[in-house]
Amino acid sequence: MIKLTEDIDLTGYTLIIPSVAVGNVGQLAVDLFISSLSAKRIGYVWDSAFIPIVGPDPYDENSSALCTAVDLFCSTDKRVLLIQIRSPLSKKPFLFFKKLQNFITEKHVAKVIILTSSYSHEKRDQQIRTIPLRYIASPEIKSEFGAMFDSLNWTHLESKIDEYGRSEVLAIPGGGFAKNLYDIFVENHIPCAVLLRFCSEGDNIPDAMELANYLNQWLELFSKDASGNLLIRKPSSWRFLFGNDPPLEMF
Amino acid sequence: MAQIFGEIVEPESRAFWDDDELDASQFQYQLRWSGDNVMPSSIKTFLIVEGSVVSDFTRMCSLGRGENEICIIEHGRFKASNIYKINNDLYTCLVSPDLDAKHSTEFIATLTDFLLNAEKIITLTCQHVSSYKSDVAPILPSFLQSLSTKSGKSPLNDVERVKQPNIVHGIAAGVMSYAEIFELSAVLYVLYVEEFLLDSETAMPLVKLFAAIPGSLLHDPVFKQSSFSSRVIDLYYNHLRTFK
Numbered sequence: 001m002i003k004l005t006e007d008i009d010l011t012g013y014t015l016i017i018p019s020v021a022v023g024n025v026g027q028l029a030v031d032l033f034i035s036s037l038s039a040k041r042i043g044y045v046w047d048s049a050f051i052p053i054v055g056p057d058p059y060d061e062n063s064s065a066l067c068t069a070v071d072l073f074c075s076t077d078k079r080v081l082l083i084q085i086r087s088p089l090s091k092k093p094f095l096f097f098k099k100l101q102n103f104i105t106e107k108h109v110a111k112v113i114i115l116t117s118s119y120s121h122e123k124r125d126q127q128i129r130t131i132p133l134r135y136i137a138s139p140e141i142k143s144e145f146g147a148m149f150d151s152l153n154w155t156h157l158e159s160k161i162d163e164y165g166r167s168e169v170l171a172i173p174g175g176g177f178a179k180n181l182y183d184i185f186v187e188n189h190i191p192c193a194v195l196l197r198f199c200s201e202g203d204n205i206p207d208a209m210e211l212a213n214y215l216n217q218w219l220e221l222f223s224k225d226a227s228g229n230l231l232i233r234k235p236s237s238w239r240f241l242f243g244n245d246p247p248l249e250m251f
Numbered sequence: 252m253a254q255i256f257g258e259i260v261e262p263e264s265r266a267f268w269d270d271d272e273l274d275a276s277q278f279q280y281q282l283r284w285s286g287d288n289v290m291p292s293s294i295k296t297f298l299i300v301e302g303s304v305v306s307d308f309t310r311m312c313s314l315g316r317g318e319n320e321i322c323i324i325e326h327g328r329f330k331a332s333n334i335y336k337i338n339n340d341l342y343t344c345l346v347s348p349d350l351d352a353k354h355s356t357e358f359i360a361t362l363t364d365f366l367l368n369a370e371k372i373i374t375l376t377c378q379h380v381s382s383y384k385s386d387v388a389p390i391l392p393s394f395l396q397s398l399s400t401k402s403g404k405s406p407l408n409d410v411e412r413v414k415q416p417n418i419v420h421g422i423a424a425g426v427m428s429y430a431e432i433f434e435l436s437a438v439l440y441v442l443y444v445e446e447f448l449l450d451s452e453t454a455m456p457l458v459k460l461f462a463a464i465p466g467s468l469l470h471d472p473v474f475k476q477s478s479f480s481s482r483v484i485d486l487y488y489n490h491l492r493t494f495k
Contacts, residue, residue, distance in 0.1 A: 003432050022264045044432045048356035052425030054398060054439065055418035064412075066398060068428040087420070088267060090353030121262065174264060201264055237416035240384035247388060 002103045004043040008074060010081055010107040014219065017083040017100075019116035019178035023199045026115035026178075028208030029215070030084050035059050035235040036222055037075040039082055045070035049093035053086055058237035078221050081109065093177055097184050104190055111141060111191040113219075115211055116178035120198040130155060132198040133214045136170060136182060140191035145218065152217050157196070172196060203242070205234075278354045280361040281325045288321035290364050294342050296465055297369035299362070301346040301422045302377035304447050308457050309345060309375075312469055313337065324361055326350060332358075334365070340466030342369075346422050355425045362426070371403075372430055372437035373464060375457075376423035380443045384417055392445045393453035395460060398427060402436040406463040413441065 016033065018026030033039065050069040057063035069087040074080070104112065120132065127134075134157040135149065142149075159168040172179045178194050185192035195215055199207040212232065216222050222230040253260050300309045314335060321342075324332040329349035336342055342365065350358060359366075366372060380389055396413045397405050413419065419427075419441050430437035440460060444453055461469045 001432075020266050022266055024266050044428070046356075046429065046432050048360075050356075051352055051420060052355050052359075052422075052428050053418045053420045054424040054427040054431075056398065056413055056415045058415050061415060064399075064401075066400065066427065066431050067418075068431060086418070119262070174266075176266065200262065240416050244384055244388070245386075 001046045002043060002072070002099055003046070004072065006042045006074075008042060008076070010074075010109055012108065012110045013074075013079050013081045015081045015083065015104065015109045015112045016215070017112065017114055017181075018085055019114055019176035019181070020085055020088055021116045021172075021176040021178065021196075022119055022174035023117050023201050023204035023207055025117035025197055025199055025204050025207045025211055026176075027085060028204060029115050029212040030082055031058070031235050031238070032208060032212045032232055033080070033221060034073050034082055034084060036231060036233045037078055037080065039073035039075045039080070041065060041071055042074045042081075043072035044068050045072065045083070045096070045099075047093065047096045047099065049089050049091045049096050050085065051087040051090050059235050061236055075221075078219075080219070080221060089177070097177075097181055100181075101184060101188060101190065104185075105188075111193070112185055113215065114178045114181055114192065114194045115215065116172060116175040116194060116196045117199050117204075117207065117211070118172045118196050119174035120200045122173040123198050124158065124160065126158060127198065133196070133210065134158075134198075135193055135195050136179075137193040138182075138186045138191055140189070141193045144191075148218065154217075157194075205238070205241070278357045280354070280358055282322055282361050283325055284322045285320050288319070288336075291321075291336075291342065291368060294365065294369040295340040296342070296371045296373060297365055298341060298343045298464065298467075299346065299372070299374045299423065299426055300343065301375070303348050304377045304444060304449060305375050305442055305457065306345045306348070308449060308454060309343065309461075312458075313343065313461055313467060324358065337468060338466050341464065350422065352421055355422055358422055359425045359429055363429075366426065366429060366435060367433075370436065372426060372435060373406075374423035374426045374437065374439045375442070375460070376419060376421060376439070377442045377444060377447070378419070379447070380445050382417075383443050385414065389443065393442060393449075393456055395440050395442050395456040397441070398439045400427065400431045400435060400437045402434065403430070403438045404436070405438045406465065407460055410440065410460075413439075 016030060018030045053069050055067050057065040058067050071084050073082040135154050136157050157170055159170050162169045175196060182192055182194050197207050197211045222232055225231055300306050319336045320333055321336050322334050326347055326349060330347045332347040334344045395410050397410045398413050399405060423439055427437055427439045442456060461467045
């Protein structure tokens with residue numbers, strides 16, 4: 001179930017959704033957008049595919065709001081709808097995909113961007129020599145923004161030969177549900193793109209920064225200061241991303 | 252790490268939960284009523300207790316004085332969860348420790364009628380203090396923190412709110428999420444403990460909580476001495492200081 005707590009006209013909005021993937025890069029990038037755009041929570045998703053979690057507001061220490069496993073945020077200024085996923089999947093999220101597809105159609109959302117990551121150890125020779133960011137786009141997105149992607153020197157994800165050696169396929173190893181969701185949207189003529197970064201597990205904040213910046217080249221969501229630097233604000237809840245400081249007693 | 256020369260070891264990812272076992276089938280729990288019991292039309296307080304430490308405390312200190320087990324939630328071959336009518340004001344659900352977290356949403360779906368009929372929902376869970384993230388290391392061996400939905404009001408006034416980036420997971424978190432989404436009055440309490448064995452000191456936050464829950468019957472708890480307690484170590488160090 002997707003429940004909106006506010007009645008907002010989402011016609012023409014861009015939906016950004018992360019895929020739970022290696023290094024949680026898509027989720028971290030969405031956190032950067034929510035925090036930097038001061039996006040407002042406008043709803044929740046209740047679905048059995050996600051392990052339930054609850055906690056205080058991750059973006060405002062003084063807020064009494066709760067965060068759940070899957071929340072919806074909105075920036076009316078930028079006309080962007082963001083879905084943040086905070087827990088791993090426990091089941092194949094087919095029902096969630098269906099709900100999301102219906103929601104997008106009912107609310108007349110213009111396009112969907114899926115942010116994900118892929119195992120860096122799966123990179124092939126041609127991918128090793130270039131920047132570790134790739135995109136896939138549906139025909140509708142390609143026709144509207146293809147020239148822009150070319151001017152930004154973006155690289156389309158390279159296809160590879162399938163395991164039987166018969167045909168070329170697009171695959172995102174370690175990319176979670178990104179490719180499945182993309183295929184469903186393409187099949188249903190929902191304009192959709194996947195943006196991904198190759199990475200490994202570790203401190204994935206720099207990867208998230210790069211992925212967010214990659215999307216920003218297209219949508220120009222982040223504001224800039226007087227010197228032209230992007231104003232990217234990390235959420236306050238990132239403070240203990242790698243646990244507490246070591247106890248002083250150990251030194 | 253490779254065990255033999257040339258072995259390819261795929262790096263693991265923290266992002267996935269049983270990636271190979273993601274189960275597409277829908278799972279359902281069975282609610283089995285005991286005797287003539289039926290779904291109560293209204294419940295003042297519905298208490299859901301999850302985790303061995305707090306469940307054992309509830310069983311020992313709040314149950315066992317004429318309460319009525321009204322139904323069980325069967326988990327197949329695993330231990331069932333039980334729902335008790337403590338009195339007309341309070342119903343308590345003890346969640347089975349065998350419950351698989353990946354079926355949390357289905358478990359909560361089984362409890363839906365209880366949740367919707369309850370004026371007030373209280374969930375209680377327990378986490379080890381090592382999972383607590385804070386600038387300041389906790390001094391107390393056990394302490395409670397809480398979270399409330401918009402309409403939820405804590406019966407205890409002096410309990411701190413859970414601070415970011417701490418989160419709670421499991422059935423207690425699922426019930427809170429459900430209550431927030433469906434605008435129900437709910438409060439979650441999480442007991443952070445140094446060790447998963449309560450004594451008269453570490454149980455004190457629970458004693459205060461149960462005393463504040465309307466309709467809750469609190470017996471005199473009897474605590475068994477822990478075989479390895481942090482306070483035993485403290486005592487040992489105090490002795491050492493005395494001898495120096």
